Amino acid sequence: MVTFKIDGQKVTVRKLSTILDAARKLDIPIPTLCHHPALSPFGGCRLCIVEIKGSPKPVTSCTTFARDGMEVKTSSPQLENMRKMTLELLLSDHPTDCMVCERAGDCKLQELAYFYGIKENRFIGERRTYDKKDGNPFIARDMEKCILCGQCVRICDEIQGVGAIDFAYRGLKTKICPPFDKDLNCEFCGQCVAICPTGALTGKMWKQKGRQNFTKIDTICPYCGCGCNITLHVRRNEVMRVSSKPETLNEGWLCPKGRFGYQFISSPDRLTKPLIRTISKEYSASDTWNIPPYPPLAKGGRRGGSDIFREVSWDEAFDYIAERLRDIREKSGPDAIAGLASARCTNEENYLFQKFMRAVIGTNNIDHCARY
Amino acid sequence: MDKEIVIKVCTGTGGVASGGEKVLSAFQDAIAATGIEATFYEKCTTKKVGCRGFCSKDVLVDILINGEKTTYKHVKVDMVPRIFDEHIVKGNPVAEWTVEDDYYTFHEKQQKVVLSHCGEIDPEDIDAYIAVGGYEAARKAILSMSPEEIVDAVKKSNLRGRGGAGFPTGLKWELGLRIRSDIKFVICNGDEGDPGAFMDRSVMEGDPHSVIEGMIICAKATGSRRGYIYVRAEYPLAVKRLQLAIDMCHKQKFLGKKIFGSDFDFDLSIFQGAGAFVCGEATALMRSIEGKRGMPSPKMWRSAEKGLWDKPTVLNNVETFANIPRIILKGASWYRNLGTERSGGTKVFSITGKVKNTGLVEVPLGVSLRHIIYDIGGGIEGDKTFKAIQTGGPSGGCIPAEHLDIEVDYESLAQVGSIMGSGGMVVLDETSCMVNTAKFFLEFTQEESCGKCTPCRIGTKRMLEILGRITRGKGRDGDIELLEELGRYIRAASLCGLGMTAPNPVLSTLRYFRHEYEAHIKEKRCPAAVCRDLITYTIHEEICKGCGACKKVCPADAIRGTRKTPHKIDQSLCVKCGTCFDACKFKSIMKA
Numbered sequence: 009m010v011t012f013k014i015d016g017q018k019v020t021v022r023k024l025s026t027i028l029d030a031a032r033k034l035d036i037p038i039p040t041l042c043h044h045p046a047l048s049p050f051g052g053c054r055l056c057i058v059e060i061k062g063s064p065k066p067v068t069s070c071t072t073f074a075r076d077g078m079e080v081k082t083s084s085p086q087l088e089n090m091r092k093m094t095l096e097l098l099l100s101d102h103p104t105d106c107m108v109c110e111r112a113g114d115c116k117l118q119e120l121a122y123f124y125g126i127k128e129n130r131f132i133g134e135r136r137t138y139d140k141k142d143g144n145p146f147i148a149r150d151m152e153k154c155i156l157c158g159q160c161v162r163i164c165d166e167i168q169g170v171g172a173i174d175f176a177y178r179g180l181k182t183k184i185c186p187p188f189d190k191d192l193n194c195e196f197c198g199q200c201v202a203i204c205p206t207g208a209l210t211g212k213m214w215k216q217k218g219r220q221n222f223t224k225i226d227t228i229c230p231y232c233g234c235g236c237n238i239t240l241h242v243r244r245n246e247v248m249r250v251s252s253k254p255e256t257l258n259e260g261w262l263c264p265k266g267r268f269g270y271q272f273i274s275s276p277d278r279l280t281k282p283l284i285r286t287i288s289k290e291y292s293a294s295d296t297w298n299i300p301p302y303p304p305l306a307k308g309g310r311r312g313g314s315d316i317f318r319e320v321s322w323d324e325a326f327d328y329i330a331e332r333l334r335d336i337r338e339k340s341g342p343d344a345i346a347g348l349a350s351a352r353c354t355n356e357e358n359y360l361f362q363k364f365m366r367a368v369i370g371t372n373n374i375d376h377c378a379r380y
Numbered sequence: 381m382d383k384e385i386v387i388k389v390c391t392g393t394g395g396v397a398s399g400g401e402k403v404l405s406a407f408q409d410a411i412a413a414t415g416i417e418a419t420f421y422e423k424c425t426t427k428k429v430g431c432r433g434f435c436s437k438d439v440l441v442d443i444l445i446n447g448e449k450t451t452y453k454h455v456k457v458d459m460v461p462r463i464f465d466e467h468i469v470k471g472n473p474v475a476e477w478t479v480e481d482d483y484y485t486f487h488e489k490q491q492k493v494v495l496s497h498c499g500e501i502d503p504e505d506i507d508a509y510i511a512v513g514g515y516e517a518a519r520k521a522i523l524s525m526s527p528e529e530i531v532d533a534v535k536k537s538n539l540r541g542r543g544g545a546g547f548p549t550g551l552k553w554e555l556g557l558r559i560r561s562d563i564k565f566v567i568c569n570g571d572e573g574d575p576g577a578f579m580d581r582s583v584m585e586g587d588p589h590s591v592i593e594g595m596i597i598c599a600k601a602t603g604s605r606r607g608y609i610y611v612r613a614e615y616p617l618a619v620k621r622l623q624l625a626i627d628m629c630h631k632q633k634f635l636g637k638k639i640f641g642s643d644f645d646f647d648l649s650i651f652q653g654a655g656a657f658v659c660g661e662a663t664a665l666m667r668s669i670e671g672k673r674g675m676p677s678p679k680m681w682r683s684a685e686k687g688l689w690d691k692p693t694v695l696n697n698v699e700t701f702a703n704i705p706r707i708i709l710k711g712a713s714w715y716r717n718l719g720t721e722r723s724g725g726t727k728v729f730s731i732t733g734k735v736k737n738t739g740l741v742e743v744p745l746g747v748s749l750r751h752i753i754y755d756i757g758g759g760i761e762g763d764k765t766f767k768a769i770q771t772g773g774p775s776g777g778c779i780p781a782e783h784l785d786i787e788v789d790y791e792s793l794a795q796v797g798s799i800m801g802s803g804g805m806v807v808l809d810e811t812s813c814m815v816n817t818a819k820f821f822l823e824f825t826q827e828e829s830c831g832k833c834t835p836c837r838i839g840t841k842r843m844l845e846i847l848g849r850i851t852r853g854k855g856r857d858g859d860i861e862l863l864e865e866l867g868r869y870i871r872a873a874s875l876c877g878l879g880m881t882a883p884n885p886v887l888s889t890l891r892y893f894r895h896e897y898e899a900h901i902k903e904k905r906c907p908a909a910v911c912r913d914l915i916t917y918t919i920h921e922e923i924c925k926g927c928g929a930c931k932k933v934c935p936a937d938a939i940r941g942t943r944k945t946p947h948k949i950d951q952s953l954c955v956k957c958g959t960c961f962d963a964c965k966f967k968s969i970m971k972a
């Protein structure tokens with residue numbers, strides 16, 4: 009254990025804790041832009057500087073281990089001036105785009121600029137400009153807004169194990185991009201989007217769907233057996249975004265399905281009435297493997313009325329199911345029946361389905377992509 | 381009577397560029413053609429040697445007849461037959477082609493330790509190195525010294541890192557020895573990214589074995605079994621000669637398993653860097669070897685604790701390693717006494733710019749800048765007035781005449797606002813504009829910034845933009861203060877040495893040549909008449925003979941006048957190219 013003082017307060021932390029760790033423990037605010045507790049130390053933004061008594065230069069608290077007897081100051085006119093300078097410089101190479109930016113209100117850069125009251129900038133000069141072209145349907149990159157905090161690079165490498173992006177070029181032109189500045193072609197897990205402190209990386213499907221004032225509903229992702237915690241951002245009964253909280257079982261990390269696979273919920277293609285399959289005469293029972301491909305969807309996505317599916321009432325559908333299941337069970341026993349459910353049903357529906365199969369039908373032949 | 385004739389031809393990069401290889405084969409052909417060996421019972425051999433630092437006189441050729449040396453400068457292939465015929469066959473040196481006094485004073489005033497073999501022995505021949513005592517130090521260290529004894533000797537020698545920061549090498553090795561680990565690395569930093577610097581290149585090309593020997597001794601001192609030499613791929617000759625040297629060492633069992641017959645294993649390989657300035661920074665260099673982007677990491681651990689692949693690593697500069705065999709053989713106190721109290725030994729500098737003799741010089745630490753510029757460099761070219769000397773590579777500061785007598789070492793250079801750096805020195809005279817000079821150096825560092833941290837990535841760019849507008853006559857009130865504030869901030873807040881030192885050229889010129897900045901900003905005038913936008917060319921009516929030479933060459937058609945009457949420049953058309961200035965035979969065009 010190491011004992012030292014921050015702003016006059018004594019604190020004891022574990023060995024190899026950084027000054028920043030200790031300050032967070034004491035709830036002393038130190039501004040940061042590139043630090044993330046789950047990623048390797050970086051030391052790029054230089055906002056978290058603090059003064060150590062006896063040291064000639066300020067040090068970055070995120071990359072300095074606490075030592076016994078240290079006396080640390082987290083704020084002083086010099087430190088605040090330097091932080092202001094850093095922010096001024098960052099903003100001098102940043103579009104002042106907040107009013108139309110996807111991240112406004114939830115942007116760390118905007119927040120710090122607000123706290124430090126940076127209205128005028130003494131360093132107006134050349135700015136990076138890039139054309140924004142992204143072929144993929146998930147991640148929108150606006151690298152003019154990137155502050156080079158490197159968190160996306162580290163999360164992609166250290167957490168996701170993919171390493172799809174890295175720093176490229178030098179000087180002011182430094183940029184985060186895939187190898188050879190090609191288009192992004194990765195797993196599209198969107199971890200980088202989740203960790204980006206600015207509007208540089210956003211979800212494509214978030215665009216103009218609103219930034220704040222969502223109802224947030226915590227739930228469990230139905231897609232697989234991991235059971236990640238997710239939070240649905242809902243407005244007017246529509247899911248607008250999915251996020252995950254760091255203090256959960258999955259530590260806030262998600263996969264592409266969990267993060268971006270939510271549009272089906274309000275998809276107009278969803279079935280709203282039961283359908284019963286009818287097979288036309290020419291494909292008789294002897295030829296079940298040769299059922300022709302589904303006809304294309306009618307406008308509006310309805311399948312009803314085709315010669316393969318017939319739209320029916322719920323009563324008719326239930327009667328049909330009950331009759332067929334009873335028939336088969338009587339003739340061939342419960343294990344002749346198997347059930348497959350979908351990850352796009354709610355968790356409650358899936359629970360009921362397996363209960364029905366096991367308790368009512370009496371079989372364990374039941375599966376679903378989240379596994380039972 | 382038997383005569384022994386040795387012909388030494390410089391084949392350093394400078395020598396090769398001037399045609400050294402061709403000169404060498406011309407001599408070899410001449411020997412073969414005359415059959416001199418058979419007829420005169422003479423022994424005549426040719427040798428490739430490394431750079432001796434005076435590259436402006438390349439190709440340099442030494443002819444030694446029974447040890448008596450004559451040196452020829454600017455040797456071209458078509459000069460070879462005459463030298464061969466008159467000098468080697470008949471014994472009369474071709475006096476008009478030999479070097480003059482400046483060549484000798486240039487060398488006499490130096491003290492060569494690291495460079496003592498460069499230009500003397502054949503770097504591609506291990507026996508030549510062994511013949512001058514090579515690998516004796518390594519043998520001694522491996523067979524009869526304990527790691528502690530080696531560390532002790534290096535500590536006592538007062539050797540400090542020649543890569544720039546001047547960290548005491550002995551202390552670094554001691555830490556490397558103390559940390560326990562099965563795997564440890566030794567790395568030689570041969571990146572040498574400073575533009576214009578070529579001291580490390582000269583050592584790697586001219587005396588590669590001394591670097592390898594230094595690394596072997598370091599390996600023994602720290603208990604490491606694996607080493608890397610990091611050389612930029614732009615140094616193909618250095619890579620080739622180092623590889624040749626490593627291969628020869630394997631044959632001699634100086635590298636590999638059970639070296640020198642001991643039970644100690646050590647092996648080396650070369651890693652070629654892609655040539656980024658920042659890859660010379662120790663942590664960036666190690667990331668580069670690991671296959672990652674060469675980007676500095678915060679120093680939470682010393683390299684001696686966690687370096688390459690998180691294993692204990694001792695990393696030193698080429699020149700640092702090349703000093704080691706000498707320290708082990710000649711003794712720590714000999715080396716220590718060469719330098720000052722604070723730093724032992726000698727340092728190699730590359731001196732360029734407006735001095736008469738440019739090239740590599742090696743002097744004991746503690747000599748004065750004046751000694752280097754005037755005694756060795758021969759003074760200012762064209763006998764103009766000295767203005768400043770910029771030391772330490774692109775991120776060093778400019779030192780004015782008033783400090784020419786400081787004793788050159790790490791601390792004294794820092795005191796006057798500059799750095800030792802890798803040892804680059806650029807001499808500036810009255811014709812240099814200090815604002816423009818500062819801008820020139822900052823342009824380099826800002827482009828080479830790895831982009832990781834804010835102060836260096838954006839801050840240096842903003843400084844450069846401010847300097848740009850000052851030199852264009854668009855400077856504003858408050859720009860000087862803004863530059864100072866930014867400079868101090870970048871120095872204090874940057875992550876690595878590149879950013880920390882990048883503002884030096886600006887801050888030091890602001891300190892010593894503030895009036896030049898003020899002249900640019902307030903009077904829109906460049907005192908040295910360098911900044912294009914601030915110069916006006918005018919024709920002095922009384923001197924002008926009306927010859928029309930200026931009018932003929934002006935690309936903008938800006939000069940008016942009829943023959944035999946004074947001409948005039950139309951300032952609204954003048955593009956300030958200076959062509960007329962050079963064309964006027966009567967010096968009637970003023971530049972101010």
Ligand SMILES: Cc1cc2nc3c(=O)[nH]c(=O)nc-3n(C[C@H](O)[C@H](O)[C@H](O)COP(=O)(O)O)c2cc1C
Pocket residue numbers: 540541542543544545546547549569570571572573574657658659660661662663695696697698700802876877878
């Ligand atoms: C931007 C930058 C570039 C550097 N380039 C070199 C270099 O080219 N060669 C070198 O030996 N050291 C270079 N250094 C210094 C190294 O980081 C390191 O301090 C040195 O190699 C250690 O060896 P030494 O103790 O023998 O000097 C550089 C440092 C910085 C910050």
Ligand code: SF4
Pocket residue numbers: 102103104105106107109110111112113115116117118153206207208
């Ligand atoms: S990234 Fe942040 S600061 Fe930048 S435009 Fe968006 S909200 Fe504003």
Ligand code: SF4
Pocket residue numbers: 153154155156157158159160161184200203204205206208209
């Ligand atoms: S894209 Fe976002 S996370 Fe990545 S470096 Fe830029 S600001 Fe940081």
Ligand code: SF4
Pocket residue numbers: 658675676828829830831832833834836837874875876877878879880
């Ligand atoms: S100071 Fe410059 S070179 Fe060094 S880490 Fe920062 S941006 Fe990179």
Ligand code: FES
Pocket residue numbers: 039040041042043050051052053054055056057068069070071
């Ligand atoms: S948070 Fe410490 S440098 Fe960015």
